[in-house]
Amino acid sequence: MAKTLASLDLAFYLLITVQALLGAWDNLWNHELGARLPRKYAARRELALHSARGLLYAPVFLACAWLHVTGALAVLLLALLALELLITLADFVEEDRTRTLSASERVLHTLMALNYGVLLTWLVPMWWLAAAAPSALVWTERGPWSWLLSVFAFGAAAWGVRDGLAAWRLARLPWWQQSEVRIAANAAPRSILVVGATGFLGTAICRRLIERGEQLTVWARDPSKARRMYGPYARVVTALEEIAPSEAFHATVNLAGAPVATRPWTSARKALLVESRVGTTRALVHWLAQQITRPSVLVNASAVGWYGVHPSNAFVEDGPGGDDFPARMCRAWEREACAAEDLGMRVALLRLGLVLGDGGLLARLLLVFRGGLGAPFGGGAQWMPWVHISDVVAVVEQALEDAQMHGAFNVVAPEAATNKKFSAALARNLRRPLWPALPGKLIRIAFGEMALLLVEGQRVVPARLMSIGYRFRFPRLDDALRDLVANRSGLRHE
């Protein structure tokens, strides 16, 4: 009997050793030397999964090496095994999604899966039985096996840390280092000054302009961030005075402004929101006035907040302005931009709705909805004018060229959506439940005045864009959300 048990123990240790060695081989040969995962942006999620798995293996190896556990600790080890199983399944899906596995790697993964299955038939019953006993932890030395498994534990943890660091570094790579930048042949590149290039919108717009072969100059408050984001593809200035008065630009794009929906609207925050928009635009126009040759066009961001909130009115561009804080701020912002008309420039004011892209408010909503906690805000009947970021980029491109684009334009999709409809569409696309609406009062208590962005809205019609024949890439909400949720199109915000 004792001999049988000893043989079983030996088999177990041999199997776990085989598993560790196969894993080490897989990491070294396939992941590091073959696929070179730590250098590939597309592999960042796979690396994160490998990291989590390595860090889970370490305590399992150590427990098998030195401990005899019972009770709650055995339950904990069982939970680690279950988690490891989930991570491995996710890893299978992720690696199939992002790369083509070599034949040897496929075979190796299959062998490891089989071996792991055998190990589970050993470990699960053992710890299952131990879980019923009172909690205890007994130091149990298993001779050379203890030391060998300790080496495996150390190796798994070290590789976990290495993969984790690589995943973190890759996730922070600027877009031009994530993949090869394809710049179109441009016989007559235009020189464009962009203000507010490091934000969610600015990133997408600058990227598109760079890919078109335009020459960008970026005025940024945080030059190191801008340089990191655009590398050799844009010139970064920290003050407009760094640009010679004789230097000529074809166009100016002004997207400057601190994020509106990230912090409560205290008085200091309101002042910052105004200063970052109105003040920056004023400084820009003042500088433009001093230039010897001025750009022909200023494309200036604004927002549908210009109209204030209203439960039913449909606002077109010549509709009345509102009287709440966003409306007053947008009005002052547009006035500053319009002063460029006195300098002989064409000014296009883009009144943006909620921009759907890989950033901004949608990114925060996705976190909640992906977690299965999505719900409409307030009554859900409030309008939520939205636009896909691809359309914003396209409208900016058109505004740079099209002389018809002068004055204010509502940049929102033609399909109007209430908050309830939007929330339902988002939940549907994510295949998550939609809960009953969050009470508006609760949201107002939590967010103060800023809650009007969530529990109130306005219906806005892109009348002027449609009248000049602009064709929306994403006129329908379902299509827009499907694109963003499924493809996560490369419009990633830093």
Place this chain on the structure above:
Amino acid sequence: MNRHLYGARLPLFALAAINASKSRTRMRPWRAGDALQKVHAVTDALVAFGYADIDRGGSVLARFVGWMFAFPAAGRALATTITIVADGGREIWHRRFASAPILTHLEPALVKRELAPAQPAVVERFRWGVRFELGLGERDGALRFEILAMRVGGVPIPRFLWPQLKAEERVQDGRFAFDIEIRLPWSAPLIHYRGWVEPNRLAATGTKTQRRAEVPGSLSCAPPGVA
């Protein structure tokens, strides 16, 4: 003179305060119906840039009070930004000297003094629940203020504990110039800041007159009726 002063088109105070029909101060009162009132009621927001010199009192108490209220450090030709936001019935005044911000709220109020009829004034609120009721008046072509009352957490503070204020604002060479000196009750210097900002374009003001013209819409950048 008033017209000239307001020609700078800086939103000085909330409309209701400028509406004062009488003032019990020693200074010439603002009169209802003044042309400046029509030109000058800013309803949106404004940012103005300029420069300022700042002196700070050196006493221990002056330093302590300066620290409490986050007064900016002394310096010469400090880049200055004033941001004013109309916020309901009040105005947010955010002054940035170099990188140091001071934020106060200004709102109109009626101040009752002893047996005299209530008079309109401006209330300026600082941090720590400190508020001053300020009378406005004009003297020598400058807008001047005087303290009518001081409260901390709603509790009236006796006059002998009030700071001494010498404050005037005027238009000079098309710029809005300010000279504000605050001393501790016994005349020790607390802070003295003087300088100017340029709020000088029509497009930047958002006066009520202009806004009325804009309300029908803004198909074109240039609002109807505004050159």
